[in-house]
Amino acid sequence: MERGIFEAVRPIDSQSWALSTFLPPHGGGPLILAATNNGVYQLNDNKAVLIKETDARYLLASKADPARVYVASMDGLSSIRYVDGRWRDQGAIQGLTKQIDYLAEDGGGNLWAAERYGTLVRLHSQQITRFDTSSGLPHLDHLSIYSLANGLVFNTALGHYRFDSTQQRFIPDSRYGGRASLVEDPHGNIWMGRYGTQKALDILLKHADGSYEADSVSLKRFDQIPEVSVILPQSDGVAWIGAGKVLFRYDYRRKVEHPEPYQAMVRRVAAGRDSAIYYGTKAEGAGETPALPYRSNSLQFDFAAPYFIHAEGTQFSHLLEGYDPT
Template sequence: MIPHPGDGSIYREYQVHGKVYVSIIGEGMFVVNGEKLELIPNGEFFKNIRATVALPFGQDSVLFVSKGAGMYLYNGSTITKMANEIEAYLDGNLLYAGQRLTNTKYAFATLRGGVVLMDNNGKYLGHITEQNGIANNQVHALSVDREGALWLAHQTGISKVSLQLPYTYFDSRNGLDGTVSCILRHEGKLYVGTYSGLYVLDKDMESDYPKFRKIEGITSGCFNLLSKEGELFAASANGVFLISEEGVRQVSNLLGCRTLGFSKLYPDRIFVGHLHGLASIKYNDGEWTEVQDLGQINDDIFSITPDAKGGLWLGTSLNPILKVEFPDSEKTNSEFQIENLSVERYTQGLPKGSTNVWSLGEELFVTTDVLNEPLYRLDPISKQFNPEKEFGKKFGLDSLNVFPRAYQSKGQYILLESKMVQGKVYRFTAYKNGNGEYNVQRFYDEAIRSTTETHLFWEGENQIWSGRGYLQVRF
């Protein structure tokens, strides 16, 4: 038993850097030395300051954090006040516990405001509350596991926070409802289509709680977005909508619209893939208007991919790939004549099931939902699709049988996925540099599943928006 040096009550005990410190009310801060308590140098400074938390700081210093009196550093001989940006937050939300996360980062638990993060210079790094997904804002204890995840103990339940993962998640807590189906940045704003409608991100990423705002006027699922000359078009279950500074206007009431595309031959038209075929809308006399269906096609159109000559390749839900060619296709701005369209069906070599078309340079590829042979390349002479097993060579991945899962800007950015190797699937992001070669890096995101559709939007080589059941941004 260690004798008490005075009459004051013990407020709290702390173990830091292998030493045990004891705060005694009205007397100060003591350290256990053998079988006695000794006042630390200038320890009487703490006789009226109650340190709620004591944490390691640097190699051998101690960070004492109090309610209402600030933060202090003790280096073994002197005590100095530490300037910081989170003091008001701790005081207003009732500091309760603390944890050093790394040599330069700290987390503090509160009883009202969840967890607040700070670096070793006292700079505010953010906070974690119910809006970020933890069980509730009353946090009683914190602990870091060997993988760097932060575990929180609440009055009822626990929460795990994966601080080391380079992700920020967005869902209904940020105003975004429904399964994500498309993502696009238009005129500086991020738009996200879901099965519940179209949303726009109102605040920038530096705000504490970025919020999505639903675009009024689009009440059904939004499945594809197209940006064209300052205007945004949305394909939805109830038609095609134009979103501009003037507001939202429906330009087509065609039901079951899935995808949008255009041909360089007809800049005044946007082609619309829908449940029962292909249609188009036309810019005429200062506004976009609906025109009739392209009657030769009655398939469920999943994707529209233009080729270098202005033709359109259409992916469908039930196997055939369709190629649409226009009369006088070598003549830009030639008169559009629906009755003279050329539609050719490609089925040879393809398994049954839904298809997506990918155009990379002069080559055309098709992915299917058949996992054992997911990628096919068109032989333009025989007009047959053959299994493609050397696609990875384009990206320096010779040893893997890979195929595209998502791409952007005609292959400027690509998400690649491998066939299963010893029970494991590998994913990579590829970015085409200024020399026309691809920079490839491993993409660690176990939330992506081969059986689910993936929607990605690249902001650059190192930032990707990913949509599945929710939206996330990966840095």
């Protein structure tokens, strides 16, 4: 790929749902896999090689079994294995026949699968356990699962939940605010993407003591976008952010300084269309309080602010004391 130019990876010509990085257990560079409507592909530079025919939706490189990659599809779950530099299809995992949208492994080696319309499934060895709203989950439609250093987080339509292995139930998890997709970057910071809210993108910065702090300034430039569907923070300090039909490249190595409190400045006041009565400073010899006739009670104010991050998004408001529009 030439610098700054996106090129199609052939022969993929169908919807691509997910990408996954696979590290061969016996050495070698990372392999990039793609889940598409036509199958699972391995990407080699600008070309793709089909390694499994299926309507794939999600890929998960197993940590418990490093040579294995789970493949979620429209009709259940299967897996492929990397052996001696080649991929081998291990076939379908019995007992799962519904569309699966998300996969995640917990610290105990359990595999969790979120079905599109149905239940949440946990697999351990050959044992399948199903969970529904009777297990503490408030909602099951469009359930997603996110793997963080602190464990798995289950994202429902009514907020985040985590699994209590002692009670074998799901309990609310308020650590990351309301409903949001969660991505942990290589530095331990947690990115949160939302849909249909006034704050589509947030980040929690991780400190050395393990605590988190919300960064309310760095991402203010994203406040105007309606949704964030994909967040891909990389180890080089660059994050790719998918928002509807727009793709952003954000360099989060460039720190944004938190501004000191500031006041808006009145740059100009005009009565009517043309009569300027103030130009940012009082003229020499001018009285302290200007007096205007009643017919000039409609004033126009021009403001400025010493804040230059996404300056076009700064909004001002004013109130005329005693002004009655009726």
